[in-house]
Amino acid sequence: MRLLVVEDEEMIAHNIKRHLKREGYAVDECHNGLDALDYVKTTSYDVIILDLMLPGLDGFSVIKEMRQHQINTKILILSAKSGVNDRIKGLDLGADDYMVKPFSLEELSARIRVLIRRSHNTDHQSAILKAQNLELDTYTRKAIIDGKEITLTAKEYAILEYLMMNQGIVISRDRLLEHVWSYDYDGASNIIDVYIRTIRRKLGKDNPIIETLRGVGYVIR
């Protein structure tokens, strides 16, 4: 999953980014409202964590602009503004959640998980994703196959989670790259194939759970 942190206090932005990266997300950060608009127009994020008091363009205006441009990415406002009027304004403009600073990183993660579940398949109301003999716990980030836990790296988990969240939908390599890696990645473009091979091996040689559609992408049904 790919997240954008929009926060002008660079220490806070950095701490949030570090925390979320440790949780396996691909994270970009920017420090003013105008950059935020550029980022969301060029990249498909899963959730945006948005401060309100920002240089360039304030958070409310960022939301307004995004929604006017039909960018429907989930938005979580994270602001020191704690007044009920600000909360109402933010939500009415189209934000999906509102958290007040100071905040807990753990709670931020939990709320992001809720938004990701909502933005993908509405069938998944719980933290556990299931497909065939595979279970993925999006809270502990564990994969279990036939009751046995398998060990995945953060990126392997992120790829599997993205395919599971989009069950039945064929996902192209480009889309996987966009959602699992952030802008600071500049490695090879066949990286996805390499990862898929490793994941398949870990899931068990004869496990057909990840299907390849030649020239199109991958799907879990």
Ligand code: CA
């Ligand atoms: Ca601020």
